[in-house]
Amino acid sequence: MTVSLGELAVRFGCELRGEPEVLVDSVGTLARANTRAVAFLANPRYRRLLASTRAGAVVLDRRSAAHCPVAALVADNPYATYARIAGVLHPRRTAPAGRHPSAVIAADARIDPSAHIGACAVVGPAVEVGARAVVGPHCVLEEGVQLAEDVVLVARVTLCRGVRVGARTLLHPGVVIGSDGFGFALDRDGWVKVPQLGAVRVGADVEIGSNTTVDRGAIEDTVIEDDVKLDNLIQIGHNVRIGAHTAIAGCTGVSGSTEIGCRCQIGGAVAIGGHLSICDDVHITGTSMISHSISKPGVYSSGIPFEEAHAWRKLVARFKRLDALYQRLEVLERAAGQDPSAAPAAASPDAAEPEDGAHE
């Protein structure tokens, strides 16, 4: 779509430093944008890239604007403003209303006439599909699934029985929502399956990445609240609740019955144990192991960055001998007439809180 810089400035409340009638029709990177493209600068670290840009305009903040050799769209939050401008210049394709003849649709499914049902989609009994919703090719909607208006299932999304999805939520290929939670009771002869009888409620404005899985609750529902963003290949266990506006990066797993608050940001490859409670506004850096609850907003970490392999092996060997190190220190302390038990924080290691295995 083609728009003028003036129109963008007005629509998104930017200060325009440049000619309002200049037209743009796309976005680009600072390094490669052409004169019809809008670029952005959100991180001051990249300010040096401004000097050589040939973009039609750059979205940036007031401080960086002084260094901008081309038209500037000055915004308080340049990244969010860029995102909105990109959405105008490159609108998401819509799918035509109607049902592909190859779709298999139960007679009693209630599908809004403005919705799209794609090729080979399978829509089960008592399913409801809201206005303008898109059920892409190869999606499977089991009995009783409900999609609110403007939901988009890109392709090959599986929603098991009774899953409800809120308005404007976007689910990517390979997502599975509502498969059985991992519940088994150990008996003398092996495992007894615990029937998984809850469902999953997914809020509005949620986005869930490719091949991510969300299990149905054991008795009550698993809940993903509004505006939650889940990256690819994430596992959400049964009975979990994820609060509004929380974002989780790829390869992270959340074990069953854990509650995560609102506005949390959780990095990739994090392992979160079961039956925990994580309060609002918690940030967890990538690869952390979360084995107990968090009741105070803040940033939390574990995970030790890499070393060259030989140096790392030495460190691990040292680590494995920490007990002996403490003993040697105590020998020295005693020889020096000091009392090891009086040393700071010299508590017995056995007094340590036992760790729950994350993800049990």
Place this chain on the structure above:
Amino acid sequence: MTVSLGELAVRFGCELRGEPEVLVDSVGTLARANTRAVAFLANPRYRRLLASTRAGAVVLDRRSAAHCPVAALVADNPYATYARIAGVLHPRRTAPAGRHPSAVIAADARIDPSAHIGACAVVGPAVEVGARAVVGPHCVLEEGVQLAEDVVLVARVTLCRGVRVGARTLLHPGVVIGSDGFGFALDRDGWVKVPQLGAVRVGADVEIGSNTTVDRGAIEDTVIEDDVKLDNLIQIGHNVRIGAHTAIAGCTGVSGSTEIGCRCQIGGAVAIGGHLSICDDVHITGTSMISHSISKPGVYSSGIPFEEAHAWRKLVARFKRLDALYQRLEVLERAAGQDPSAAPAAASPDAAEPEDGAHE
């Protein structure tokens, strides 16, 4: 389904403390069950919830039964007994015998007349499907796949050529069994593919969670024995063997050619290296790195729980300087007339067993 407490007590060998003719028709949590629902108490930590429950009956052990204000179904293993009762009250839906007209079925596939083949399923040549088996919508069964009786493929399960699945096994959406193992030989010009010629044998009473993958063997078969339970998003490499009754939680990876014994319990996000042997009755807590074999039953761990981010960074910095710490200690020991080499376990770190990278 509606049953009386008396019938449940008789059927599952519970002692009933309450009126046998009371009827129940569902399960619920202690907090929310109504008078027609059965709840359970398996963990004494939650005993306080008993006081206010309005459940029709609670399944619990003898010690907790004394505190139960409503009818009690007393069982030695309350969780397993609850699981069985839930299975009676909420039986798994069955699928009707027959083939959906949209399914694509090879002429020589042998499908039991009592089996169900769902919408858009693709069944290849020489496939065998046993009595009452369910091949859900969008499943793909390549040439020569064999399903025993009562197997359930929920939806969108892919079984590659020659995969065999035992009776009553339940596979969730997105499961892929029998794709090529990760086998390449490095040559002067790059990688040479090593043909993956084995298949996968999956035992009876197995359950495999959404989007989990099991690779076919390189020459012989990958084997998942009876009653193994695999959660979602697990990767099982080629030539692996997993012993009967072993359960593995989500996001765990098992590298090629590793053998895991029977009755093991493996937490989530565990990384298990290749060519290892793990004996029977091993428990591994979540996030552990298993880089060498385990020959003794027991509980094993690695993974360090999180800290507030600033405190964690300090710990990591201290850890990275452990070598210097040891040197400083030795200086003190020498000054004190002690012999560092005589200190307990003061072996050279270089003598440490080299770690194999898990998952190589």
Place this chain on the structure above:
Amino acid sequence: MTVSLGELAVRFGCELRGEPEVLVDSVGTLARANTRAVAFLANPRYRRLLASTRAGAVVLDRRSAAHCPVAALVADNPYATYARIAGVLHPRRTAPAGRHPSAVIAADARIDPSAHIGACAVVGPAVEVGARAVVGPHCVLEEGVQLAEDVVLVARVTLCRGVRVGARTLLHPGVVIGSDGFGFALDRDGWVKVPQLGAVRVGADVEIGSNTTVDRGAIEDTVIEDDVKLDNLIQIGHNVRIGAHTAIAGCTGVSGSTEIGCRCQIGGAVAIGGHLSICDDVHITGTSMISHSISKPGVYSSGIPFEEAHAWRKLVARFKRLDALYQRLEVLERAAGQDPSAAPAAASPDAAEPEDGAHE
């Protein structure tokens, strides 16, 4: 296929120690190969298995050949030679040219007459499929996808709009390429979606394992270069570039905008942060956390191998008290008249480079 040892020796440049007219028709392990099968010995650790083998011939190196009781095919790189021989004896099945009647194919898709389009495949507008390419059952190719000659999509592969795939590349079931990258800008009211406008370019001779996901670029393309090998359940973020001949094992995640060089080997369950640069010829062992760039070829590690759980808990408790340990050491050093600040590498932990969370 049946071939003589003489033919194999000539074709693959091996020295044959044995009768050239002996026929073989399959491969097998040293332990179980029969007299019609070729086995291999690549790792001298397994040389003891030679004594009892009944294989028709064994592919091995010169040093091991002296111990071989049966015919030997002597090769410089026995594993690569075995791989090639296995490819001859067990050729990959080909699929017949043509389109399955259940496939849904856009009128303007350009499909080479020698290509195969499988059951229920969905081929969108302006898609191009090259000579002898195989689009297996249930694959979804969105608008503008391009497949070069001899590409194989085994089954149920999803390629989103504009994805290009190079010659001979092999994609396994459940792979998703080109879904939206994880890009959101935080604004006062929540997340604003950043449109993901790039595509994905996959080179020639690439192999990608089951349920692995590769996101499309935000503005420019995500790039997987020639001969890259990705195992199962790997997540590749948007804007990533992976250099030629690099191999990555399962369950690893690469965060957005990271560049990985050529000929790297990356173990399983590795977490690689975003916006990093990893040079050519880097090896990373399994479970490592890569939180900053690597500019020197070599082997890198993190991840601490497991211990028996009680011993591990003690180690963790010791680790968590490292700060106190350093303080106690300094007390002793001062008492001994030594200057802690002069100790080797006794830098302040606060001076440590802040860790970026991998995968943020």
